[in-house]
Amino acid sequence: MEFLRKHGSSPRRRLLTFAATGTVAALLLSACAADAGGEAGGGEGSSEGASISFIPKNLNNPYITLELSGAKEAAEELGFTYAEAAPLDAGADSQIPFIQTEVQNGTQILAVSPNDPDAVCPALEDARAGGAKIITFDSDSAVECRDLFINQTSVEGVAAGQLEQLFDQIGGTGEIAILSATAAAPNQNAWIEAMIQQIEESDEYEWDLVATVYGDDDDTKSFQEAQGLLQSYPDLAGIISPTTVGIAATARYLSTSEYKGQVALVGLGLPGQMKEYLDDGTVQAFALWDPSEVGYLTAYAGKALLEGTITGAEGDTFDAGKLGSYTVGPDGLVIVGELLKFTPENIDEYDYISF
Amino acid sequence: MPESTAARRPAWVARLLTRDAALIAVLVLVLVLASAALPRFASPVTVGYLLLNAVPVLLLALPMTLIIITGEIDLSVASTVGITTATIGSLNLAGWEFLPAVLVALLVGVIAGAVNGALIAFVGLPSLAVTIGTLALYRGLTLVLIGDNSVSSSQYPEGFTSLINAKVGATGIPIVMGFVILAAAVFIIVLHATPFGRGLYALGFSKEAATFVGVHVPWAKFWLFTASGLVAAFVGVFWSTYYSARSDSANGLELTVIAAVLLGGVSIFGGRGTVIGALTGVLIISNINYALRLQRVPDVVLIIITGSLLIVSVVGPSVVDAARRRIQRARRHRTRPLAEARGIDGA
Numbered sequence: 001m002e003f004l005r006k007h008g009s010s011p012r013r014r015l016l017t018f019a020a021t022g023t024v025a026a027l028l029l030s031a032c033a034a035d036a037g038g039e040a041g042g043g044e045g046s047s048e049g050a051s052i053s054f055i056p057k058n059l060n061n062p063y064i065t066l067e068l069s070g071a072k073e074a075a076e077e078l079g080f081t082y083a084e085a086a087p088l089d090a091g092a093d094s095q096i097p098f099i100q101t102e103v104q105n106g107t108q109i110l111a112v113s114p115n116d117p118d119a120v121c122p123a124l125e126d127a128r129a130g131g132a133k134i135i136t137f138d139s140d141s142a143v144e145c146r147d148l149f150i151n152q153t154s155v156e157g158v159a160a161g162q163l164e165q166l167f168d169q170i171g172g173t174g175e176i177a178i179l180s181a182t183a184a185a186p187n188q189n190a191w192i193e194a195m196i197q198q199i200e201e202s203d204e205y206e207w208d209l210v211a212t213v214y215g216d217d218d219d220t221k222s223f224q225e226a227q228g229l230l231q232s233y234p235d236l237a238g239i240i241s242p243t244t245v246g247i248a249a250t251a252r253y254l255s256t257s258e259y260k261g262q263v264a265l266v267g268l269g270l271p272g273q274m275k276e277y278l279d280d281g282t283v284q285a286f287a288l289w290d291p292s293e294v295g296y297l298t299a300y301a302g303k304a305l306l307e308g309t310i311t312g313a314e315g316d317t318f319d320a321g322k323l324g325s326y327t328v329g330p331d332g333l334v335i336v337g338e339l340l341k342f343t344p345e346n347i348d349e350y351d352y353i354s355f
Numbered sequence: 356m357p358e359s360t361a362a363r364r365p366a367w368v369a370r371l372l373t374r375d376a377a378l379i380a381v382l383v384l385v386l387v388l389a390s391a392a393l394p395r396f397a398s399p400v401t402v403g404y405l406l407l408n409a410v411p412v413l414l415l416a417l418p419m420t421l422i423i424i425t426g427e428i429d430l431s432v433a434s435t436v437g438i439t440t441a442t443i444g445s446l447n448l449a450g451w452e453f454l455p456a457v458l459v460a461l462l463v464g465v466i467a468g469a470v471n472g473a474l475i476a477f478v479g480l481p482s483l484a485v486t487i488g489t490l491a492l493y494r495g496l497t498l499v500l501i502g503d504n505s506v507s508s509s510q511y512p513e514g515f516t517s518l519i520n521a522k523v524g525a526t527g528i529p530i531v532m533g534f535v536i537l538a539a540a541v542f543i544i545v546l547h548a549t550p551f552g553r554g555l556y557a558l559g560f561s562k563e564a565a566t567f568v569g570v571h572v573p574w575a576k577f578w579l580f581t582a583s584g585l586v587a588a589f590v591g592v593f594w595s596t597y598y599s600a601r602s603d604s605a606n607g608l609e610l611t612v613i614a615a616v617l618l619g620g621v622s623i624f625g626g627r628g629t630v631i632g633a634l635t636g637v638l639i640i641s642n643i644n645y646a647l648r649l650q651r652v653p654d655v656v657l658i659i660i661t662g663s664l665l666i667v668s669v670v671g672p673s674v675v676d677a678a679r680r681r682i683q684r685a686r687r688h689r690t691r692p693l694a695e696a697r698g699i700d701g702a
Binding site: 059083085086089092097101118121142189 | 395400401509520594601603606648655658
């Protein structure tokens with residue numbers, strides 16, 4: 001400040017103007033891109049014309065867009081009024097105002113994919129007090145805060161599938177690392193925990209897990225984390241990225257780096273997005289499920305809850321349109337299906353799974 | 356710049372008053388429009404949700420107003436909130452009682468603020484540089500402290516969480532607002548009714564002038580940043596009981612706070628602004644956001660609107676000032692052709 005003062009007010013002014021412009025720019029930049037749909041409205045009645053609201057972790061995420069496309073499809077089939085709302089970032093607390101808004105809008109079925117299992121609970125309890133049915137999809141809240149949890153596939157299945165794919169490529173030894181989404185994402189952490197447990201329990205897996213890094217489901221940050229991993233651990237044999245944003249960013253980095261083909265990359269990716277990296281040899285195999293089925297099943301589960309045909313108790317069965325019939329498992333868990341593995345051989349059948 | 360502004364002093368006092376009045380009018384207009392257009396807006400539920408969600412920004416705006424008036428800035432407030440929530444959360448995990456954990460968190464906040472204050476006041480570094488540094492540093496320490504844990508309000512004694520959510524009768528006004536009003540009163544008195552506070556305006560115009568009128572510049576700055584840390588710690592306590600304690604708690608909130616304070620008429624160049632104006636700015640933004648969200652307007656649009664409001668509110672007065680100065684100079688040229696040939700202060 002001393003220096004700046006001696007030279008009159010203009011340099012200081014420039015600094016502060018910079019701060020002001022920075023604030024504005026940051027606000028505006030984070031507004032870029034994105035197509036956040038959402039029609040207003042709220043209906044009444046037992047099931048026909050009921051209102052269903054989806055609150056995913058964030059918008060602008062191709063995976064979530066695909067998931068919601070299934071939800072929208074099912075809502076149309078069922079004649080529901082569909083709405084979706086979510087924050088731009090996957091922060092723990094940024095979802096809460098959106099839940100509150102849906103509570104106030106009197107939505108009848110509230111489907112949430114919590115960024116934090118507990119933080120959303122008070123808001124969900126408010127929704128429940130207003131008579132809404134609560135379903136979590138993708139990632140779960142505390143069990144007592146919701147009626148059902150729709151999960152893509154079992155935690156163990158996801159972990160095992162990715163480890164198998166890695167084993168097929170690099171064998172059971174060497175340094176590996178995990179590139180995840182946010183540090184507190186419940187589903188990511190459950191998978192990572194299961195992977196660590198399976199590595200410990202298996203005799204074949206002798207890997208040395210050197211690091212777990214977080215790309216926050218942000219493309220740029222994930223890209224930089226991938227760069228950092230390979231710089232810090234030049235002997236890295238493989239990376240597991242159980243997030244579609246992370247695996248795509250890592251693949252993009254690998255494909256242009258000297259590590260292309262040297263470092264194995266597995267994880268959960270969108271076929272449409274990952275096809276080019278399978279084609280150019282950066283990636284040999286990855287896995288996923290059809291995310292739209294998660295949204296689709298969630299809407300049908302909402303219908304069953306609202307009509308009272310199920311309560312979320314273990315053993316309840318309900319019909320889920322084109323997906324067939326489903327049974328509720330322990331703790332209100334419904335599993336959509338198995339992990340689907342993609343290789344150069346089958347990728348063309350699935351590359352419609354994209355954004 | 357200092358001498359010409361000092362000469363216009365009564366004029367800017369008058370303008371301040373009208374600016375505050377105009378802001379309050381805008382707030383009322385927003386409220387009336389939202390209530391008329393949205394059937395669900397005017398309800399106790401709105402009041403409760405809206406005010407509770409606004410509490411962090413309202414509180415953080417108080418010290419931020421004073422800091423910006425002195426021509427400085429504190430970008431580390433959200434990270435200080437983060438580190439204090441992480442302190443409460445990790446002490447809770449370690450088996451501490453809630454109240455002792457809160458006291459430690461408040462202490463952590465004060466230390467975080469004092470570190471900023473000492474570097475800015477006594478080492479003489481620009482606040483922009485120091486607080487950009489501590490923004491990253493405190494967020495990093497937050498991650499070290501709490502890792503990927505998440506400690507939610509359900510971990511704390513029922514009494515505290517229900518106190519946070521308690522409302523005044525059927526009005527929907529949260530009881531916590533009492534604390535916000537108390538804190539606002541303290542800051543209003545300090546800024547507008549004490550020599551220290553009036554000294555801050557002088558400081559915003561010119562450090563030398565402030566020294567001449569008896570302001571101890573380094574200590575003034577030190578206490579402001581320490582106060583900012585303390586208030587951020589209170590917000591951290593609120594955050595961990597209302598939301599949860601996580602590594603990304605309050606991430607990016609500093610931008611919201613600064614945007615609201617600037618919208619509230621506090622000049623980014625220092626020397627101008629009021630606490631009431633800043634708080635009105637916060638409420639205008641919260642109400643617009645809440646109303647639009649109730650209409651399910653996507654967040655992308657919300658951010659664009661907030662950004663545009665901010666630009667208009669920052670650029671607007673500067674354009675008016677520039678125009679006024681140009682007229683004055685033209686007038687001066689007619690009377691005194693050799694008057695100072697100084698460029699127009701741009702924004």
